[in-house]
Amino acid sequence: MSFDNAYESLLGHEDAHWAFGTGFSEALSGVNREFPTGVDRDALAAYCLMVGDDALILSQRLSEWCSRAPELEEDIALANIALDLLGQARMLLTRAGEVLGRDEDALAYLRDEREFRNVHLAEIDCGPGPGGDFATTIARLLVFSSWRLALFSCLRGSADPVLAAVAEKGLKELAYHRDHAAQWTVRLGDGTDESHRRMQAGLERVWPFVDELFARHRVEAALTGVAVDPASLRSEVDGVLDAVLSAAGLTRPADRRAARVAGMAGRDGVHTEAMGFLLAEMQHLHRSLPGAVW
Amino acid sequence: MTTALEIASAVRDPELPVLTLADLGVLREVSEEDGRVVVTITPTYSGCPAIDEMGADLRRTLISAGFSEVEVRLSLSPAWTTDWISREGRSKLAAAGIAPPARVGPSAAGPVPLNLVPPSRQVACPQCGSLNTSEISRFGSTACKALRRCHACSEPFEHVKEI
Structure with missing residues (x-):
C-alpha cells in the first residue's frame, strides 16, 4: 500500500500500520519451539528470564542516552545497540512465557522488581544519570558485551532450539557492540588526560559488578546441555578485557565484589537501589494505561 | 497465473524500499497449497523493527492478489547474513x-575476532x-x-x- 504523504500511513489501516507499533506478531512464530526431552521446563523459563532480562534492562539503560550522547552518531549507535538487545530480550521473554503462560509484554511490564533476574551490571546507573558519564557507559558496555558474546558463543550449542537460534543470531550483533565499546575504550584511554581519567574511573565504577557475571546459579546448574556455566567463560572474557585495557593504556582495577544480601544478587531477584527507579520509568505507561498502543 | 512466490518476491522492504524482500534475502520460503500460502521470513537483526511491517505487507499483498489464507512465519536459524543480498539487490543499492x-563468507571457527580499530x-x-x-x-x-x-x-x- 502506498501513500502520498508519510503521515497518511499512520491513520489506521490494519493493526500493524507502523513499524514501531504494538501490533507485534508473536516474536517466535514459526521458530522450532519444541522443548528438548528431559529438560526441566521451569528451570528453562527461569534461565530465559535471566538472559532475557540482562538484555531488556541494559537496553532500557542505553536508551536513556538517546538525545544526550556526546555526539549525534553516538545517540544513534547506542540506540541501535539498545534495539538489538531489545530484540534478543523479546525472543527470550517470549520463550520463558511459553512455560509461564504470560506474553512478553506481561513479563516486561507487569513483573515487580523481585521477579527480575538480570545481573546488577545491567541495571546500575552508568550515566547519563548521576551514576556515571559516557566513559562509564562504555566501560559497562565493554564488560557486558565481552561477557555476553562469550556466553552466546557457547549457547549456540544449547539443546534448546530457541536459545541456540537466538544465540547464533545475537552473536553477530554482539561482535559489533563489543568492537564499538573496545574502540571507544582505546580512544578515551589513549586520548587526553581528562578522557583517560574518566575512562579509568568508569572501569573502577563497574568492576565490583564483574564477579556476579561468572557466578554459577542453581538454575544454570540444573540445565546441563541447555545453559552455559558462566564460570567457564571467565578466562576468555579476561583475555579480551586485558587486550583492550592494554591497548588503551588503562589499568585493570583490583578485584572487588559488590555486596550481596544473604549471598543473593540479581539472579535471585535481589537488586540494587537503581532498579526500582528504572522499572518505574520503563513500566509506568503500560501500568497507567493498560493496553495502550500507538 | 502469477504464483504466490512471484507476488511475495515483489514486496518491497519498508526501510530500504529500493529492494524487494527477495533482493534483501529475508524472504526464505513461499509454499502454496489449495489457495493457502505459507511465507517464511527472517529478521536482519534481532531487534529489526521492520519485521512486523514486512509480515503485514506480505499478508496484505497476497490477500489482495486473491489468496484467502496467508500465514507468515519467522525463522531465526540460519541467521541472516548480508551475503544473502542478491546481485541485483547490490546493484539497486549502489544506484540508490x-x-x-562486501562478501563475508562462512564465519571461521574459534573465537570471534576483536577489532581495536x-x-x-x-x-x-x-x-x-x-x-x-x-x-x-x-x-x-x-x-x-x-x-x-x-x-x-x-x-x-x-x-x-x-x-
Whole structure:
C-alpha cells in the first residue's frame, strides 16, 4: 500500500500500520519451539528470564542516552545497540512465557522488581544519570558485551532450539557492540588526560559488578546441555578485557565484589537501589494505561 | 497465473524500499497449497523493527492478489547474513547511493575476532566511485547500515555493513 504523504500511513489501516507499533506478531512464530526431552521446563523459563532480562534492562539503560550522547552518531549507535538487545530480550521473554503462560509484554511490564533476574551490571546507573558519564557507559558496555558474546558463543550449542537460534543470531550483533565499546575504550584511554581519567574511573565504577557475571546459579546448574556455566567463560572474557585495557593504556582495577544480601544478587531477584527507579520509568505507561498502543 | 512466490518476491522492504524482500534475502520460503500460502521470513537483526511491517505487507499483498489464507512465519536459524543480498539487490543499492556490503563468507571457527580499530575496508563511494572513504560511525539510520564519508567528493553516504 502506498501513500502520498508519510503521515497518511499512520491513520489506521490494519493493526500493524507502523513499524514501531504494538501490533507485534508473536516474536517466535514459526521458530522450532519444541522443548528438548528431559529438560526441566521451569528451570528453562527461569534461565530465559535471566538472559532475557540482562538484555531488556541494559537496553532500557542505553536508551536513556538517546538525545544526550556526546555526539549525534553516538545517540544513534547506542540506540541501535539498545534495539538489538531489545530484540534478543523479546525472543527470550517470549520463550520463558511459553512455560509461564504470560506474553512478553506481561513479563516486561507487569513483573515487580523481585521477579527480575538480570545481573546488577545491567541495571546500575552508568550515566547519563548521576551514576556515571559516557566513559562509564562504555566501560559497562565493554564488560557486558565481552561477557555476553562469550556466553552466546557457547549457547549456540544449547539443546534448546530457541536459545541456540537466538544465540547464533545475537552473536553477530554482539561482535559489533563489543568492537564499538573496545574502540571507544582505546580512544578515551589513549586520548587526553581528562578522557583517560574518566575512562579509568568508569572501569573502577563497574568492576565490583564483574564477579556476579561468572557466578554459577542453581538454575544454570540444573540445565546441563541447555545453559552455559558462566564460570567457564571467565578466562576468555579476561583475555579480551586485558587486550583492550592494554591497548588503551588503562589499568585493570583490583578485584572487588559488590555486596550481596544473604549471598543473593540479581539472579535471585535481589537488586540494587537503581532498579526500582528504572522499572518505574520503563513500566509506568503500560501500568497507567493498560493496553495502550500507538 | 502469477504464483504466490512471484507476488511475495515483489514486496518491497519498508526501510530500504529500493529492494524487494527477495533482493534483501529475508524472504526464505513461499509454499502454496489449495489457495493457502505459507511465507517464511527472517529478521536482519534481532531487534529489526521492520519485521512486523514486512509480515503485514506480505499478508496484505497476497490477500489482495486473491489468496484467502496467508500465514507468515519467522525463522531465526540460519541467521541472516548480508551475503544473502542478491546481485541485483547490490546493484539497486549502489544506484540508490547506498554502498553494498562486501562478501563475508562462512564465519571461521574459534573465537570471534576483536577489532581495536575499525577494520580497514575498501568501500567505494556510491557517488563518485572513489575508494578514498572512511567510516564515520558503524551505526546508521537503520540497524543494517553504517555511515561513511568520501574524501574525494566530500559526500557522506550509507553502507550496508557486513554481518
